[in-house]
Amino acid sequence: MYIGAVHAHGHAHDHEHQAVPSDPALRTKALESLLVEKGLVDPAALDTLVDAFENKIGPRNGARVVARAWVDPEYKKRLLVDGGSAIAELGYAGSQGEHLIAVENTPQVHNLVVCTLCSCYPWAVLGLPPVWYKSAPYRSRAVIDPRGVLREFGLELPEETEIRVWDSTAEIRYLVVPERPVGTENLSEDDLAALVSRDSMIGTAKVFAPKPKP
Amino acid sequence: MPDAGMDAPTPVFAEPWQAQAFAMAVQLSKEGHFTWTEWSTALAEELKAAADRGEPDDGSRYYEHWLAALERLTAEKRLATRGEMLGRKEAWADAYRHTPHGKPVELK
Numbered sequence: 001m002y003i004g005a006v007h008a009h010g011h012a013h014d015h016e017h018q019a020v021p022s023d024p025a026l027r028t029k030a031l032e033s034l035l036v037e038k039g040l041v042d043p044a045a046l047d048t049l050v051d052a053f054e055n056k057i058g059p060r061n062g063a064r065v066v067a068r069a070w071v072d073p074e075y076k077k078r079l080l081v082d083g084g085s086a087i088a089e090l091g092y093a094g095s096q097g098e099h100l101i102a103v104e105n106t107p108q109v110h111n112l113v114v115c116t117l118c119s120c121y122p123w124a125v126l127g128l129p130p131v132w133y134k135s136a137p138y139r140s141r142a143v144i145d146p147r148g149v150l151r152e153f154g155l156e157l158p159e160e161t162e163i164r165v166w167d168s169t170a171e172i173r174y175l176v177v178p179e180r181p182v183g184t185e186n187l188s189e190d191d192l193a194a195l196v197s198r199d200s201m202i203g204t205a206k207v208f209a210p211k212p213k214p
Numbered sequence: 215m216p217d218a219g220m221d222a223p224t225p226v227f228a229e230p231w232q233a234q235a236f237a238m239a240v241q242l243s244k245e246g247h248f249t250w251t252e253w254s255t256a257l258a259e260e261l262k263a264a265a266d267r268g269e270p271d272d273g274s275r276y277y278e279h280w281l282a283a284l285e286r287l288t289a290e291k292r293l294a295t296r297g298e299m300l301g302r303k304e305a306w307a308d309a310y311r312h313t314p315h316g317k318p319v320e321l322k
Contacts, residue, residue: 018319020310024281028231030302031285032238033321034294040247046237054226098250117258119276128226136271170254
Protein backbone atom coordinates (compact mmCIF):
# COMPACT_ATOMS: atom_id res chain seq x y z
CA MET A 1 0.00 0.00 0.00
CA TYR A 2 1.36 3.44 -0.94
CA ILE A 3 0.95 5.75 1.98
CA GLY A 4 3.70 8.41 1.61
CA ALA A 5 2.36 11.50 -0.07
CA VAL A 6 -1.27 10.51 0.18
CA HIS A 7 -0.93 10.00 3.86
CA ALA A 8 0.89 13.27 4.38
CA HIS A 9 -1.82 15.08 2.52
CA GLY A 10 -4.80 13.09 3.74
CA HIS A 11 -4.05 12.69 7.39
CA ALA A 12 -6.17 15.45 8.83
CA HIS A 13 -8.81 14.79 6.19
CA ASP A 14 -9.16 11.10 7.19
CA HIS A 15 -9.83 12.04 10.75
CA GLU A 16 -12.43 14.63 9.92
CA HIS A 17 -14.58 12.21 7.97
CA GLN A 18 -15.85 8.75 8.62
CA ALA A 19 -14.18 5.52 7.67
CA VAL A 20 -15.96 3.79 4.79
CA PRO A 21 -17.29 0.41 6.02
CA SER A 22 -16.19 -2.92 4.55
CA ASP A 23 -17.56 -4.11 1.20
CA PRO A 24 -20.10 -6.55 2.68
CA ALA A 25 -21.21 -3.95 5.23
CA LEU A 26 -21.81 -1.42 2.43
CA ARG A 27 -23.65 -3.94 0.26
CA THR A 28 -25.86 -4.90 3.20
CA LYS A 29 -26.61 -1.26 3.90
CA ALA A 30 -27.40 -0.69 0.23
CA LEU A 31 -29.73 -3.67 0.09
CA GLU A 32 -31.47 -2.76 3.32
CA SER A 33 -32.09 0.85 2.34
CA LEU A 34 -33.46 -0.25 -1.05
CA LEU A 35 -35.75 -2.91 0.40
CA VAL A 36 -37.02 -0.59 3.11
CA GLU A 37 -37.68 2.14 0.55
CA LYS A 38 -39.66 -0.30 -1.58
CA GLY A 39 -41.65 -1.35 1.46
CA LEU A 40 -40.40 -4.94 1.22
CA VAL A 41 -38.87 -5.11 4.68
CA ASP A 42 -39.72 -3.27 7.86
CA PRO A 43 -36.66 -2.06 9.79
CA ALA A 44 -38.44 -2.58 13.12
CA ALA A 45 -39.19 -6.20 12.21
CA LEU A 46 -35.51 -6.71 11.32
CA ASP A 47 -34.47 -5.36 14.73
CA THR A 48 -36.95 -7.62 16.52
CA LEU A 49 -35.64 -10.64 14.65
CA VAL A 50 -32.00 -9.86 15.39
CA ASP A 51 -32.79 -9.25 19.05
CA ALA A 52 -34.58 -12.59 19.28
CA PHE A 53 -31.65 -14.50 17.81
CA GLU A 54 -29.07 -12.62 19.87
CA ASN A 55 -30.90 -12.80 23.18
CA LYS A 56 -33.82 -15.20 23.27
CA ILE A 57 -33.46 -18.11 20.86
CA GLY A 58 -30.59 -20.46 21.60
CA PRO A 59 -29.57 -23.89 22.80
CA ARG A 60 -31.11 -23.27 26.24
CA ASN A 61 -34.48 -23.77 24.52
CA GLY A 62 -33.44 -27.18 23.27
CA ALA A 63 -31.99 -28.08 26.67
CA ARG A 64 -35.37 -27.43 28.27
CA VAL A 65 -37.03 -29.68 25.68
CA VAL A 66 -34.52 -32.46 26.37
CA ALA A 67 -34.84 -32.15 30.17
CA ARG A 68 -38.63 -32.30 29.91
CA ALA A 69 -38.36 -35.41 27.74
CA TRP A 70 -36.08 -37.01 30.35
CA VAL A 71 -38.44 -36.45 33.26
CA ASP A 72 -41.75 -36.90 31.47
CA PRO A 73 -42.05 -40.13 29.41
CA GLU A 74 -45.37 -39.01 27.93
CA TYR A 75 -43.77 -35.78 26.71
CA LYS A 76 -40.88 -37.74 25.23
CA LYS A 77 -43.33 -39.91 23.31
CA ARG A 78 -45.03 -36.83 21.89
CA LEU A 79 -41.65 -35.28 21.07
CA LEU A 80 -40.49 -38.32 19.12
CA VAL A 81 -43.80 -38.60 17.26
CA ASP A 82 -44.29 -34.93 16.42
CA GLY A 83 -41.34 -32.70 17.32
CA GLY A 84 -42.96 -29.48 16.12
CA SER A 85 -46.05 -29.79 18.31
CA ALA A 86 -43.99 -30.92 21.32
CA ILE A 87 -41.64 -27.93 21.24
CA ALA A 88 -44.65 -25.67 20.71
CA GLU A 89 -45.96 -26.95 24.08
CA LEU A 90 -42.92 -25.24 25.64
CA GLY A 91 -43.48 -22.10 23.59
CA TYR A 92 -40.94 -22.69 20.81
CA ALA A 93 -41.81 -22.55 17.14
CA GLY A 94 -39.92 -22.71 13.87
CA SER A 95 -40.05 -19.62 11.70
CA GLN A 96 -39.89 -21.20 8.26
CA GLY A 97 -42.68 -23.74 8.50
CA GLU A 98 -40.15 -26.53 8.75
CA HIS A 99 -40.71 -29.91 10.39
CA LEU A 100 -38.73 -30.79 13.48
CA ILE A 101 -37.81 -34.40 14.02
CA ALA A 102 -36.39 -35.45 17.38
CA VAL A 103 -34.10 -38.48 17.31
CA GLU A 104 -33.21 -40.29 20.50
CA ASN A 105 -29.78 -41.58 21.48
CA THR A 106 -29.73 -44.98 23.18
CA PRO A 107 -26.90 -47.28 24.27
CA GLN A 108 -27.22 -48.93 20.83
CA VAL A 109 -27.76 -45.90 18.57
CA HIS A 110 -26.00 -42.54 18.38
CA ASN A 111 -27.48 -39.81 16.19
CA LEU A 112 -25.51 -37.08 14.47
CA VAL A 113 -26.97 -34.09 12.60
CA VAL A 114 -25.44 -32.30 9.63
CA CYS A 115 -26.53 -30.18 6.68
CA THR A 116 -24.40 -31.31 3.77
CA LEU A 117 -25.67 -28.63 1.35
CA CYS A 118 -25.64 -25.48 3.44
CA SER A 119 -26.45 -24.93 7.09
CA CYS A 120 -30.04 -25.95 7.84
CA TYR A 121 -30.38 -26.19 11.60
CA PRO A 122 -33.22 -26.36 14.15
CA TRP A 123 -33.20 -22.62 14.94
CA ALA A 124 -36.26 -22.76 17.19
CA VAL A 125 -34.52 -25.00 19.71
CA LEU A 126 -30.81 -24.39 19.11
CA GLY A 127 -30.57 -20.83 17.76
CA LEU A 128 -28.03 -20.30 14.98
CA PRO A 129 -25.41 -22.94 14.20
CA PRO A 130 -21.79 -22.76 15.39
CA VAL A 131 -19.11 -21.97 12.81
CA TRP A 132 -17.85 -25.55 12.56
CA TYR A 133 -21.36 -26.78 11.66
CA LYS A 134 -21.23 -24.49 8.61
CA SER A 135 -17.70 -25.50 7.60
CA ALA A 136 -17.03 -27.63 4.53
CA PRO A 137 -14.99 -30.27 6.41
CA TYR A 138 -17.83 -31.01 8.83
CA ARG A 139 -20.50 -30.91 6.12
CA SER A 140 -18.65 -33.34 3.88
CA ARG A 141 -17.07 -35.65 6.44
CA ALA A 142 -19.94 -36.16 8.89
CA VAL A 143 -21.61 -38.44 6.36
CA ILE A 144 -18.51 -40.24 5.04
CA ASP A 145 -16.67 -40.74 8.33
CA PRO A 146 -18.93 -39.93 11.28
CA ARG A 147 -16.84 -41.99 13.68
CA GLY A 148 -13.70 -40.07 12.75
CA VAL A 149 -15.50 -36.74 13.07
CA LEU A 150 -16.83 -37.66 16.51
CA ARG A 151 -13.34 -38.66 17.57
CA GLU A 152 -12.16 -35.14 16.71
CA PHE A 153 -14.82 -33.85 19.05
CA GLY A 154 -13.37 -36.11 21.73
CA LEU A 155 -16.20 -38.60 21.50
CA GLU A 156 -15.07 -42.19 21.13
CA LEU A 157 -18.02 -44.53 20.61
CA PRO A 158 -17.88 -48.31 21.04
CA GLU A 159 -17.55 -50.21 17.75
CA GLU A 160 -20.95 -51.83 18.27
CA THR A 161 -22.77 -48.50 18.59
CA GLU A 162 -24.66 -47.73 15.41
CA ILE A 163 -24.20 -44.14 14.21
CA ARG A 164 -27.09 -42.60 12.30
CA VAL A 165 -26.37 -39.41 10.38
CA TRP A 166 -29.29 -37.11 9.60
CA ASP A 167 -28.93 -34.67 6.72
CA SER A 168 -31.04 -31.57 7.38
CA THR A 169 -32.92 -29.73 4.67
CA ALA A 170 -34.91 -26.54 4.37
CA GLU A 171 -38.02 -28.58 5.22
CA ILE A 172 -36.75 -30.99 7.86
CA ARG A 173 -34.53 -30.19 10.85
CA TYR A 174 -33.32 -32.62 13.48
CA LEU A 175 -32.82 -32.41 17.24
CA VAL A 176 -30.85 -35.09 19.03
CA VAL A 177 -32.22 -36.16 22.40
CA PRO A 178 -29.06 -37.26 24.16
CA GLU A 179 -28.98 -40.07 26.72
CA ARG A 180 -29.76 -39.03 30.25
CA PRO A 181 -26.58 -39.68 32.22
CA VAL A 182 -26.72 -42.19 35.07
CA GLY A 183 -26.58 -40.71 38.53
CA THR A 184 -28.94 -37.85 37.72
CA GLU A 185 -32.09 -39.48 39.11
CA ASN A 186 -32.42 -36.90 41.87
CA LEU A 187 -31.86 -33.80 39.77
CA SER A 188 -34.66 -31.35 39.07
CA GLU A 189 -35.75 -30.59 35.52
CA ASP A 190 -33.92 -27.24 35.67
CA ASP A 191 -30.71 -28.85 36.91
CA LEU A 192 -30.97 -31.44 34.16
CA ALA A 193 -31.44 -28.74 31.52
CA ALA A 194 -28.26 -27.07 32.75
CA LEU A 195 -26.31 -30.24 31.88
CA VAL A 196 -27.47 -30.36 28.26
CA SER A 197 -24.96 -28.77 25.91
CA ARG A 198 -25.61 -27.48 22.41
CA ASP A 199 -23.22 -30.03 20.94
CA SER A 200 -25.02 -32.91 22.66
CA MET A 201 -28.18 -31.90 20.78
CA ILE A 202 -26.29 -31.90 17.45
CA GLY A 203 -24.80 -35.26 18.34
CA THR A 204 -21.13 -34.30 18.64
CA ALA A 205 -21.07 -34.70 22.43
CA LYS A 206 -22.63 -36.70 25.22
CA VAL A 207 -24.16 -35.41 28.41
CA PHE A 208 -22.36 -36.24 31.63
CA ALA A 209 -23.56 -36.22 35.20
CA PRO A 210 -22.18 -33.37 37.32
CA LYS A 211 -19.02 -34.27 39.22
CA PRO A 212 -19.83 -35.23 42.81
CA LYS A 213 -19.03 -32.46 45.25
CA PRO A 214 -16.07 -33.29 47.49
CA MET B 215 -12.67 -29.03 13.59
CA PRO B 216 -14.27 -28.21 16.97
CA ASP B 217 -13.68 -24.60 17.93
CA ALA B 218 -11.93 -23.65 21.12
CA GLY B 219 -14.21 -24.31 24.04
CA MET B 220 -16.69 -26.27 21.99
CA ASP B 221 -19.73 -25.21 23.86
CA ALA B 222 -18.53 -21.76 24.83
CA PRO B 223 -21.12 -19.08 24.14
CA THR B 224 -19.91 -17.15 21.12
CA PRO B 225 -21.57 -14.02 19.78
CA VAL B 226 -24.25 -15.00 17.31
CA PHE B 227 -23.07 -12.43 14.77
CA ALA B 228 -19.46 -11.28 14.43
CA GLU B 229 -20.42 -7.93 12.84
CA PRO B 230 -23.68 -5.98 12.70
CA TRP B 231 -24.05 -6.33 8.91
CA GLN B 232 -24.23 -10.11 9.34
CA ALA B 233 -27.22 -9.73 11.63
CA GLN B 234 -28.93 -7.39 9.13
CA ALA B 235 -28.27 -9.69 6.18
CA PHE B 236 -29.54 -12.66 8.19
CA ALA B 237 -32.71 -10.86 9.22
CA MET B 238 -33.48 -9.57 5.70
CA ALA B 239 -33.41 -13.10 4.25
CA VAL B 240 -35.69 -14.43 6.99
CA GLN B 241 -38.04 -11.47 6.66
CA LEU B 242 -38.31 -11.62 2.85
CA SER B 243 -39.07 -15.33 3.06
CA LYS B 244 -41.65 -14.77 5.80
CA GLU B 245 -43.34 -12.21 3.57
CA GLY B 246 -43.49 -14.77 0.79
CA HIS B 247 -40.97 -13.22 -1.61
CA PHE B 248 -39.21 -16.58 -1.80
CA THR B 249 -39.61 -19.94 -0.11
CA TRP B 250 -37.10 -21.18 2.41
CA THR B 251 -36.26 -24.02 0.03
CA GLU B 252 -35.40 -21.48 -2.66
CA TRP B 253 -33.27 -19.72 -0.08
CA SER B 254 -31.29 -22.77 1.01
CA THR B 255 -30.76 -23.76 -2.63
CA ALA B 256 -29.34 -20.29 -3.40
CA LEU B 257 -27.13 -20.40 -0.31
CA ALA B 258 -25.90 -23.91 -1.13
CA GLU B 259 -24.99 -22.72 -4.66
CA GLU B 260 -22.99 -19.81 -3.26
CA LEU B 261 -21.16 -22.13 -0.87
CA LYS B 262 -20.41 -24.53 -3.70
CA ALA B 263 -19.23 -21.73 -6.00
CA ALA B 264 -16.86 -20.53 -3.27
CA ALA B 265 -15.51 -24.06 -2.82
CA ASP B 266 -15.07 -24.38 -6.61
CA ARG B 267 -13.08 -21.14 -6.58
CA GLY B 268 -10.80 -22.83 -4.07
CA GLU B 269 -11.76 -20.59 -1.16
CA PRO B 270 -11.17 -22.19 2.20
CA ASP B 271 -14.61 -22.97 3.52
CA ASP B 272 -14.09 -23.10 7.27
CA GLY B 273 -17.35 -21.30 8.01
CA SER B 274 -15.67 -17.97 8.74
CA ARG B 275 -16.88 -16.38 5.49
CA TYR B 276 -20.33 -17.86 5.81
CA TYR B 277 -22.20 -14.56 5.96
CA GLU B 278 -20.41 -13.26 2.86
CA HIS B 279 -21.94 -16.20 1.00
CA TRP B 280 -25.23 -15.52 2.75
CA LEU B 281 -25.15 -11.94 1.48
CA ALA B 282 -24.26 -13.05 -2.07
CA ALA B 283 -27.23 -15.44 -2.01
CA LEU B 284 -29.48 -12.66 -0.75
CA GLU B 285 -28.38 -10.26 -3.52
CA ARG B 286 -28.88 -12.95 -6.13
CA LEU B 287 -32.40 -13.89 -4.99
CA THR B 288 -33.29 -10.21 -4.65
CA ALA B 289 -32.31 -9.70 -8.30
CA GLU B 290 -33.88 -12.96 -9.53
CA LYS B 291 -37.16 -12.17 -7.81
CA ARG B 292 -37.02 -8.64 -9.22
CA LEU B 293 -37.21 -7.05 -5.78
CA ALA B 294 -34.32 -4.80 -6.77
CA THR B 295 -31.90 -4.79 -9.69
CA ARG B 296 -28.14 -5.30 -9.60
CA GLY B 297 -27.77 -1.77 -10.89
CA GLU B 298 -29.78 -0.35 -8.02
CA MET B 299 -27.71 -2.30 -5.51
CA LEU B 300 -24.42 -1.15 -6.99
CA GLY B 301 -25.55 2.45 -7.28
CA ARG B 302 -26.82 2.50 -3.72
CA LYS B 303 -23.60 0.96 -2.43
CA GLU B 304 -21.58 3.72 -4.11
CA ALA B 305 -23.93 6.32 -2.69
CA TRP B 306 -23.40 5.02 0.83
CA ALA B 307 -19.61 4.90 0.40
CA ASP B 308 -19.77 8.48 -0.81
CA ALA B 309 -21.92 9.52 2.11
CA TYR B 310 -19.37 8.08 4.55
CA ARG B 311 -16.53 9.88 2.81
CA HIS B 312 -18.32 13.22 3.03
CA THR B 313 -19.93 13.09 6.44
CA PRO B 314 -17.94 14.81 9.18
CA HIS B 315 -16.89 12.62 12.06
CA GLY B 316 -19.56 12.21 14.72
CA LYS B 317 -22.47 13.12 12.42
CA PRO B 318 -24.97 10.46 11.38
CA VAL B 319 -24.29 9.19 7.87
CA GLU B 320 -27.25 9.85 5.63
CA LEU B 321 -27.93 9.58 1.93
CA LYS B 322 -28.48 12.84 0.11
